[in-house]
Amino acid sequence: MKKSQLLLSAGLALLVLLTGCERPPIDSVQHGFRGTGMVQVYNPRTMELKAEENVVPPSLPALPGDGPKAGQVYKNVKVLGNLSVNEFTRLMLSMTSWIAPNEGCVYCHNPANLAEDTKYTKVVARRMIEMTRHINADWKSHVAETGVTCYTCHRGNPVPNNIWFKEPEQAKGADFIGDRAGQNLAADSVGSSSLPSDPFTPFLLGNLDIRVNGTTALPNGNRHSIKQAEWTYGLMTHMSTALGVNCTYCHNTQSFSNWQGNPPQRSTAWYGIRMARDLNKDYMEPLTSVFPEHRLGPTGDVPKANCATCHQGAYKPLFGQSMLKDHPQLAGPGTGLDKTTLAKK
Ligand code: HEC
Numbered sequence: 428m429k430k431s432q433l434l435l436s437a438g439l440a441l442l443v444l445l446t447g448c449e450r451p452p453i454d455s456v457q458h459g460f461r462g463t464g465m466v467q468v469y470n471p472r473t474m475e476l477k478a479e480e481n482v483v484p485p486s487l488p489a490l491p492g493d494g495p496k497a498g499q500v501y502k503n504v505k506v507l508g509n510l511s512v513n514e515f516t517r518l519m520l521s522m523t524s525w526i527a528p529n530e531g532c533v534y535c536h537n538p539a540n541l542a543e544d545t546k547y548t549k550v551v552a553r554r555m556i557e558m559t560r561h562i563n564a565d566w567k568s569h570v571a572e573t574g575v576t577c578y579t580c581h582r583g584n585p586v587p588n589n590i591w592f593k594e595p596e597q598a599k600g601a602d603f604i605g606d607r608a609g610q611n612l613a614a615d616s617v618g619s620s621s622l623p624s625d626p627f628t629p630f631l632l633g634n635l636d637i638r639v640n641g642t643t644a645l646p647n648g649n650r651h652s653i654k655q656a657e658w659t660y661g662l663m664t665h666m667s668t669a670l671g672v673n674c675t676y677c678h679n680t681q682s683f684s685n686w687q688g689n690p691p692q693r694s695t696a697w698y699g700i701r702m703a704r705d706l707n708k709d710y711m712e713p714l715t716s717v718f719p720e721h722r723l724g725p726t727g728d729v730p731k732a733n734c735a736t737c738h739q740g741a742y743k744p745l746f747g748q749s750m751l752k753d754h755p756q757l758a759g760p761g762t763g764l765d766k767t768t769l770a771k772k
């Protein structure tokens with residue numbers, strides 16, 4: 428081989444190796460205690476793009492809460508009755524800009540009769556108002572005082588950018604290569620890895636144990652195994668990509684199962700997992716019969732939420748900017764569930 432040919436093939440080989448890498452520059456920030464190697468890796472270019480995506484839209488000016496109540500003036504108001512007519516109208520306008528800026532009021536209403544519940548979107552929206560209040564009042568262990576509004580998930584779209592459905596059996600299942608057992612194909616849901624592609628059904632709808640370190644001897648009742656660990660890793664990969672962080676944002680990777688010396692973010696995440704289960708079970712699933720067929724998944728299930736539905740690639744949704752403070756009407760009332768009742772759930 429000539430020298431030039433050799434150089435060319437070496438160059439090509441290098442190119443192939445490097446296409447899997449991100450283009451520099453790369454920044455890293457120390458996150459854990461010194462010496463633990465707990466570092467967050469950031470690419471300033473991606474950060475710039477993310478900052479643009481997370482600009483908070485301006486709020487309408489606040490209106491006085493006195494005067495007649497919506498419940499007295501309107502015909503069919505079931506959850507917003509305590510708002511003044513002013514506050515009620517302001518919320519309808521905000522909801523329109525958060526959910527259906529192009530379609531307007533008619534996305535949820537029959538313009539000839541605003542009291543009517545004929546559009547499924549209105550029925551869903553009413554339950555969404557209750558869900559948003561429940562998150563803000565009863566899940567402060569996760570959302571703190573920052574809270575959420577419809578915009579956190581919807582961002583100006585009727586269907587949020589990140590929703591999930593159960594995988595149909597044939598997509599998980601056996602083909603001529605053998606039984607894939609729900610994995611072994613690159614999947615977007617788990618950061619293009621070949622981990623189990625639907626870790627949501629067992630962990631964010633069901634409440635299967637996420638821990639993989641067994642505490643008793645095999646096999647008696649100990650379901651911990653390498654196969655189970657792959658499902659846990661599927662969920663963890665989703666959590667990392669949904670927040671745009673590395674594993675070390677929550678773990679001291681010296682021991683994944685150990686909670687000691689872990690950043691507080693891990694506890695916040697623990698509550699986040701319980702919150703996602705609660706939203707999917709108590710709010711989304713009961714809406715199944717309300718949604719039209721074309722909105723349902725391949726197995727006829729309702730669209731559901733995961734970490735990405737709110738976070739959308741940011742460590743805190745909208746990088747921690749609170750829209751709730753301008754919309755106290757969405758802060759409560761909750762259902763009165765406190766942490767102790769939740770722990771029993
Ligand atoms: C995302 C869905 C959605 C959009 C968009 C929306 N609304 Fe509503 N609207 C609702 C829901 C849900 C209720 C019932 C609230 C309740 O039960 O407390 C309601 C109730 C009303 C009522 C009370 C009707 C009655 O007599 O019972 C009025 C008036 C109203 N909306 C006006 C508007 C206007 C004006 C717009 C556009 C600027 C608008 N809405 C946009 C969901 C929506």
Ligand code: HEC
Nearest residue numbers: 522548551552555556559576577580585586722730731732
């Ligand atoms: C935790 C995230 C989250 C929050 C907060 C949230 N939603 Fe939703 N919303 C969803 C998901 C998930 C769906 C199902 C998507 C679909 O319809 O396919 C949905 C669906 C809807 C739909 C039906 C859209 C359609 O075309 O099918 C409406 C209307 C709606 N939401 C209104 C609201 C309103 C109003 C608020 C605030 C009071 C709100 N949502 C807050 C997650 C959220």
Ligand code: HEC
Nearest residue numbers: 637638639640663664666667673674677683684693696697
């Ligand atoms: C946003 C925070 C967060 C991120 C990021 C995260 N984890 Fe986790 N991880 C948790 C929490 C919380 C638990 C405990 C879940 C539970 O018990 O319900 C956990 C549990 C685990 C477990 C099970 C430990 C045991 O007790 O057996 C493993 C393994 C694990 N994570 C690996 C990873 C890996 C690998 C990554 C990166 C791809 C990662 N995690 C990223 C929060 C996180």
Ligand code: HEC
Nearest residue numbers: 569570571573574666692695696699700733734737742743
């Ligand atoms: C309903 C919307 C919503 C969902 C769903 C959600 N989060 Fe969050 N999360 C938030 C909000 C809002 C905050 C900011 C709270 C604050 O300001 O302290 C937050 C904060 C966090 C933090 C703390 C970040 C920090 O640097 O302090 C972690 C970690 C986190 N979420 C992980 C998760 C994980 C993991 C999931 C999925 C299992 C999840 N979240 C699902 C809304 C959500």
